[in-house]
Amino acid sequence: MARRVTSLLALVLLFGMLALPAQAQTPDPNQVDAVAKDLWCPLCNGVRLDNCDLQACVQMREVISQKLAAGEDKSQIKAYFVQQYGDVVLGAPANEGFNRLVWILPYLLAILALAWLAFIVRSWLHRSTAPQTGAAGSAPAAAAKDEYEQRVDEELEQYQ
């Protein structure tokens, strides 16, 4: 009797050990969501995969689960979905090739806006200081002004 019980226990233990790796390989919903939150529903506008209940999204999460169980990491799974659906599944254009322009343009625009602002301020400052520098630095202009003032003085004297 004792031998039978021991054999039975050994069998249970053996099956338990065989079942253990299979259980460990099955990813839990949190692991699936950790990948799904980096992906976007390709059929909807602005809906993240972990928040999407469409059948297509359920199928995508199913594939994530299978791939995690097969030992693939997040970047491999993302690369697979990009191959299947294109960049749309990342929610943003990939930072490569012509698409890089989308990432560079905002910075370029900011630099151009700053340069434009600097130009406006510079020209405004230049305009406000222009009469002073013109009087001091330009000899013909100063002479012309002297001549004009002299004529004004002469004409004023005539009326006095």
Next chain:
Amino acid sequence: MTVELQTEEKTRRRLPGWTIALGLGVVFIAGLLGLLLVKPPQRSLCDEAAPEFNLRLFDEYRGNLPVDTVSLDSLKGKGVVLNFWASWCKPCEEEAAALEAAWRANKDNGIVFVGVDYLDQDPAAKRYLQKFDITFPNGPDLAGKISKRYAIRGVPETFFITPEGKLVGCRKIGPLSSEELQQRIDEIRPG
């Protein structure tokens, strides 16, 4: 004296080179942003040359084609029924049986059916094909390249292409009935 003043004024009015470059840069960026905002009109694709495509077929779903990848060019001389579908699409299920029946009835008469699986997952797509006992050539539209070329509005959508590679009529949006399918197939049958 007047000439001197005018020259000075002209010098002040002339813009420095970097200002012009800056202006051109702003115009260029505004143009690009405008292109992003303005959507090009969708192609109607009626009675015109069918866009070329290359479709990698599912291993078990090559129909009677002895190739891994099928292109429109390789099907010249045959009438082509190009059907866009997806496993998550309920209306696609309505036409699945009619498509398969029409394929079986016409495959030896110079007609080829090509199924393009749109934004789908291989396991679910194969389950769908198995469920409806589909046997005609089918493959996934990787990165949506073919659906972009054909500017599809959704699924199901079907195009009928003559043996010369020309679209007959416009696209059929929505599920096809057996009668409509047979009528459209007659229009593309090789002479």
